[in-house]
Amino acid sequence: MTASPSIGALLVNLGTPDAPEPEAVRRYLAEFLSDRRVVEIPPLIWQPILRGIILRTRPRKSAHAYRQVWTEAGSPLAAITQAQAVALQSALGSSVRVAHAMRYGNPAIGPTIDRLIADGCERILVAPLYPQYSGATTATVVDAVGNHLKSLRRQPALRFLPPYPDDPAYIAALRTSAEAALAALDFRPDVLLASFHGTPERTRELGDPYYEQCCDTARHLSSALGRPVEVAFQSRFGRAKWLEPATDAVLAELGAAGKSVAVFAPGFAADCLETLEELAIRGKAQFAEAGGRDFAYLPCLNADTPGMKLIETMVRRELAGWI
Ligand SMILES: C=CC1=C(C)c2cc3[nH]c(cc4nc(cc5[nH]c(cc1n2)c(C)c5CCC(=O)O)C(CCC(=O)O)=C4C)c(C)c3C=C
Ligand SMILES: [Fe+2]
Numbered sequence: 001m002t003a004s005p006s007i008g009a010l011l012v013n014l015g016t017p018d019a020p021e022p023e024a025v026r027r028y029l030a031e032f033l034s035d036r037r038v039v040e041i042p043p044l045i046w047q048p049i050l051r052g053i054i055l056r057t058r059p060r061k062s063a064h065a066y067r068q069v070w071t072e073a074g075s076p077l078a079a080i081t082q083a084q085a086v087a088l089q090s091a092l093g094s095s096v097r098v099a100h101a102m103r104y105g106n107p108a109i110g111p112t113i114d115r116l117i118a119d120g121c122e123r124i125l126v127a128p129l130y131p132q133y134s135g136a137t138t139a140t141v142v143d144a145v146g147n148h149l150k151s152l153r154r155q156p157a158l159r160f161l162p163p164y165p166d167d168p169a170y171i172a173a174l175r176t177s178a179e180a181a182l183a184a185l186d187f188r189p190d191v192l193l194a195s196f197h198g199t200p201e202r203t204r205e206l207g208d209p210y211y212e213q214c215c216d217t218a219r220h221l222s223s224a225l226g227r228p229v230e231v232a233f234q235s236r237f238g239r240a241k242w243l244e245p246a247t248d249a250v251l252a253e254l255g256a257a258g259k260s261v262a263v264f265a266p267g268f269a270a271d272c273l274e275t276l277e278e279l280a281i282r283g284k285a286q287f288a289e290a291g292g293r294d295f296a297y298l299p300c301l302n303a304d305t306p307g308m309k310l311i312e313t314m315v316r317r318e319l320a321g322w323i
C-alpha cells in the first residue's frame with residue numbers, strides 16, 4: 001500500500017451553473033453577483049436591484065446562451081477545468097494530490113479543501129487560474145480559501161500561485177497555441193484581437209492592476225509573435241463605464257472596414273460562455289452584420305499540450321521545496 005501524498009494542488013476557476021436552465025443559472029448568479037468584490041455597490045442598494053430585477057430577468061437569457069455551448073460533459077468551463085486537473089494529476093504522479101474547485105457553484109472550494117485534507121494533504125497549493133490579477137477574480141479565491149480555513153481547527157499550510165501576466169512560460173504557451181491555430185486557417189487575418197473580460201473602469205482608478213496586466217500580456221505576446229496584437233474588453237455588465245475599447249464595437253468596426261480578424265481570449269484559462277458564445281458565436285455575427293467576411297476564433301489554452309505544459313511548469317515552480 002502507498003502512503004497518501006501530503007501535498008495537494010487545487011486548481012480554481014470562476015464557476016458555472018450546474019445546468020443550462022434558468023433556476024440553476026439563478027442560483028449561480030445569486031452567489032456570484034452577491035460577492036462584494038465582484039459588484040462593488042453597497043449591498044443596501046445592490047441587493048434590491050439584484051433580487052428585484054437582475055435575478056428575475058437575466059437567468060432566462062443567460063440559460064439560453066448556456067444552452068448553445070453546453071456539451072455532453074456539461075458546461076465547457078466545468079468540463080475543461082476538470083480535464084486540466086486530470087491531466088495535471090497524471091503529469092505530477094502520485095506525489096501530489098490534484099483537485100479542482102469553482103469559486104462559485106460546484107465543486108465548491110470548502111468541501112474540496114476538506115477532501116484534500118481527509119486524503120492526508122498537510123500542504124496545499126491553491127492555483128487561481130487567472131493570468132491577470134483582479135480583485136473580482138484572484139482576490140475572491142483567496143477570500144474563499146481564508147473563510148473556509150477559519151472553520152478549521154487544524155489548518156493545512158498554504159501557498160497561492162501568483163498571477164502570471166508576463167510569465168515567459170505563459171507567453172510561450174499562448175504563442176504556440178496561437179501559431180498552430182493560425183496555421184490551420186484558410187486566410188491570414190489582418191488583425192489579431194486579444195479580448196479580455198472587462199471590469200468597471202472605477203476598479204482601475206481605485207488601483208486594481210488588471211488593465212495594465214492585460215496590456216502587458218498583449219505587449220509580450222505581440223513581441224513573441226512578431227506582429228501587432230490589439231486589445232479589447234468584453235462582457236460589459238450594468239450601466240457603469242467599463243474598460244474600453246469594447247470587443248463588440250471593435251469587431252463591428254473591423255467588419256465595416258473590410259478587415260479580416262482572428263480573435264482570442266488570453267485571459268481565460270479555459271473556454272467558457274464568455275468565449276464560446278460571446279466571441280465565437282455572437283462576436284462572429286456582429287462582425288458579419290457589419291459587413292466583415294473572414295473571422296476566426298482561436299481557442300483558449302484549455303487542457304491542450306501548451307496549456308498543460310504551462311500549468312505543470314507553474315505548479316512545479318510553486319511547489320519547490322515541498323516536492
Ligand atoms: C459585475 C460583473 C462582473 C465582473 C466585474 C466580472 C469580472 C470577471 N469575470 C471573469 C471571468 C468570467 N466571467 C464569467 C461569466 C460572467 N461574468 C459576469 C459578470 C462579471 N464578471 C456574469 C454576470 C457572468 C455570467 C454569465 C452571464 O450571465 O452573462 C465567466 C464564464 C462562466 C461560465 O459559466 O462559462 C468567466 C470565466 C473575469 C476574468 C473577470 C475579471 C477580470
Ligand atoms: Fe465575468
Ligand SMILES: [Fe+2]
Pocket residue numbers: 235273274278
Ligand atoms: Fe458574457
